[in-house]
Amino acid sequence: MAAQGTIRERARDIVEEFGLFDDWMGKYEYLIEIGQGLPPLDPLYKTEAYRIHGCQAQVWVRPEMKNGLVFYEGDSDALITKGLVALLIRVLSGQPPQDVVETSLEFLDEIGMQDHLSATRRNGLASMVRQLKRFAQVHSNKT
Amino acid sequence: MHATGAIQDIPGKFDPAQVRDQFPALRREVYGKPLVYLDNAASSQKPQAVIDRLIRYYSSEHSNVHRGVHFLSREATDAYEAARKRAADFLHAPSESAVLYTRGATEGINLVASSFGPLHVGQGDVVLVSHMEHHSNIVPWQMLCEAQGARVRAIPVSDTGEIIYEEFERLLGERVRLLAIGHVSNALGTINPLQSMIRQAHELGIPVVVDGAQAAPHMKIDVQALDCDFYALSSHKMFGPTGVGILYAKPEHLKAMGPWQGGGDMIETVTFEQTTYNEPPHKFEAGTPNIADVLAFAEAIDFLEGIGQDRIAAYERDLLDYATERLLQIEGVRLVGTATEKASVLSFLIGDIHPYDAGTILDRLGIAVRTGHHCAQPLMRRFGIPGTVRASFALYNTFDEADALAAGVRRVREMLG
Numbered sequence: 001m002a003a004q005g006t007i008r009e010r011a012r013d014i015v016e017e018f019g020l021f022d023d024w025m026g027k028y029e030y031l032i033e034i035g036q037g038l039p040p041l042d043p044l045y046k047t048e049a050y051r052i053h054g055c056q057a058q059v060w061v062r063p064e065m066k067n068g069l070v071f072y073e074g075d076s077d078a079l080i081t082k083g084l085v086a087l088l089i090r091v092l093s094g095q096p097p098q099d100v101v102e103t104s105l106e107f108l109d110e111i112g113m114q115d116h117l118s119a120t121r122r123n124g125l126a127s128m129v130r131q132l133k134r135f136a137q138v139h140s141n142k143t
Numbered sequence: 144m145h146a147t148g149a150i151q152d153i154p155g156k157f158d159p160a161q162v163r164d165q166f167p168a169l170r171r172e173v174y175g176k177p178l179v180y181l182d183n184a185a186s187s188q189k190p191q192a193v194i195d196r197l198i199r200y201y202s203s204e205h206s207n208v209h210r211g212v213h214f215l216s217r218e219a220t221d222a223y224e225a226a227r228k229r230a231a232d233f234l235h236a237p238s239e240s241a242v243l244y245t246r247g248a249t250e251g252i253n254l255v256a257s258s259f260g261p262l263h264v265g266q267g268d269v270v271l272v273s274h275m276e277h278h279s280n281i282v283p284w285q286m287l288c289e290a291q292g293a294r295v296r297a298i299p300v301s302d303t304g305e306i307i308y309e310e311f312e313r314l315l316g317e318r319v320r321l322l323a324i325g326h327v328s329n330a331l332g333t334i335n336p337l338q339s340m341i342r343q344a345h346e347l348g349i350p351v352v353v354d355g356a357q358a359a360p361h362m363k364i365d366v367q368a369l370d371c372d373f374y375a376l377s378s379h380k381m382f383g384p385t386g387v388g389i390l391y392a393k394p395e396h397l398k399a400m401g402p403w404q405g406g407g408d409m410i411e412t413v414t415f416e417q418t419t420y421n422e423p424p425h426k427f428e429a430g431t432p433n434i435a436d437v438l439a440f441a442e443a444i445d446f447l448e449g450i451g452q453d454r455i456a457a458y459e460r461d462l463l464d465y466a467t468e469r470l471l472q473i474e475g476v477r478l479v480g481t482a483t484e485k486a487s488v489l490s491f492l493i494g495d496i497h498p499y500d501a502g503t504i505l506d507r508l509g510i511a512v513r514t515g516h517h518c519a520q521p522l523m524r525r526f527g528i529p530g531t532v533r534a535s536f537a538l539y540n541t542f543d544e545a546d547a548l549a550a551g552v553r554r555v556r557e558m559l560g
Contacts, residue, residue: 024174024507025507025558028503028504028507028558029558032500032558032559056498056499056514056515056530057497057499057500057529058529077497077529078497078499078500079496079497079500079559080499080500080503080504081497081499081500
């Protein structure tokens with residue numbers, strides 16, 4: 001699962017992939033497919049400690065530091081949310097923490113998923129991003 | 144028993160197209176598709192007459208009420224109190240003084256819990272609610288009970304989403320000092336058998352608070368026939384503005400209850416030693432009220448009564464039956480809430496598809512539904528589900544929109560099933 005490339009490069013790949021679909025339906029179907037491909041999180045970690053709040057669906061993300069890089073794994077009981085989790089993990093997992101802290105994730109805009117970032121969408125994507133960055137922030141200060 | 148009926152009085156067939164024309168928001172498109180607005184249990188759209196009333200008031204009639212001797216103030220006061228009369232008539236309340244303006248049903252229930260609750264509920268007593276209540280008819284009572292050393296108990300609900308009546312009767316005998324019950328369930332659409340519940344509660348001297356937020360847009364309400372002690376509703380669910388509602392209270396209760404909030408308008412005389420209070424309803428309306436929205440709310444009442452609540456109820460029942468039938472034709476669709484007596488609401492699940500996923504796809508198709516727990520978490524737990532997809536209809540929804548919903552649900556199944 002550990003993809004190659006910087007955040008920017010990985011995001012560009014995603015934008016390219018989504019660009020193959022003309023309409024929202026194709027894009028959502030692809031997002032759902034990406035979600036289905038995300039390896040499930042070990043039930044052991046589906047606990048309050050890893051739960052992301054502010055979401056109608058249940059979402060968990062588990063961060064981890066390895067060799068100075070941040071790694072994330074996650075899951076959700078809703079497929080669209082799981083697809084979004086998968087996209088974030090694909091872009092951010094295995095990156096230097098400082099890069100995660102500084103990234104703006106514009107690619108979500110470019111693939112037509114920007115409205116999922118708004119705080120009023122109850123999918124918790126905004127709080128998910130906050131959470132991922134918070135973990136990276138803590139560790140970027142240490143390095 | 145319920146407010147449908149009287150169909151023989153309907154002059155001609157109800158035409159939702161004519162009604163729709165009066166709602167500018169319904170002409171909108173979302174994502175380039177015509178808006179199919181099926182989130183009426185959360186809030187309804189507004190007819191032009193209501194919007195115009197707000198503009199007229201702020202354009203030329205605005206002044207504070209109950210204060211000035213000048214022309215504008217008197218005019219505003221007259222209109223404000225005339226609106227109260229309209230609201231009283233709408234509920235068939237015995238007098239205007241039994242009708243308080245609030246911010247909405249939630250505030251009405253909180254007012255009763257704060258000012259009436261402590262007079263009736265003491266240490267070891269029980270406030271009885273049902274398992275299908277909206278949080279706003281649970282939490283105020285929990286707050287009251289916490290302060291009084293009392294507790295909230297809930298009447299269980301059957302698999303069809305109806306009150307288990309024998310359980311209600313049994314629980315009534317257990318130190319219940321107050322019954323708080325929804326007229327129509329926001330999450331399931333169940334119409335509760337209020338008439339008999341209120342009668343039985345009264346036989347034991349138990350006052351009854353009705354959360355009428357979901358009933359008012361769909362049926363005729365008669366607080367004297369119901370004989371309820373309190374009835375709370377919200378304007379914004381019945382085609383009026385947000386931020387205003389009505390609390391009906393039996394006059395004898397209003398006399399006994401202490402004031403709720405202190406401030407201007409609710410007083411008779413103020414000295415630093417002692418303040419005496421105004422008569423109801425003004426005793427419960429401190430500060431400058433929401434004048435504009437009250438006036439526009441009266442316009443919404445005119446709109447509803449102009450069409451006729453019996454006609455509305457009859458049309459909506461046909462529409463709900465049709466939409467139910469259409470949804471049940473789709474493989475994997477499971478209704479949550481199949482009570483015999485229902486209004487407006489179609490709560491459902493599509494196979495194992497998460498309601499959030501379904502709602503997101505329906506949204507992209509231009510169909511506005513609500514997903515989640517609908518502010519009724521205990522009820523969702525009762526059914527062992529995280530939430531539902533809820534389509535809720537109003538008088539301006541059409542059979543074509545029910546078809547659009549069914550087509551949307553099929554699309555959801557294709558994409559996610």
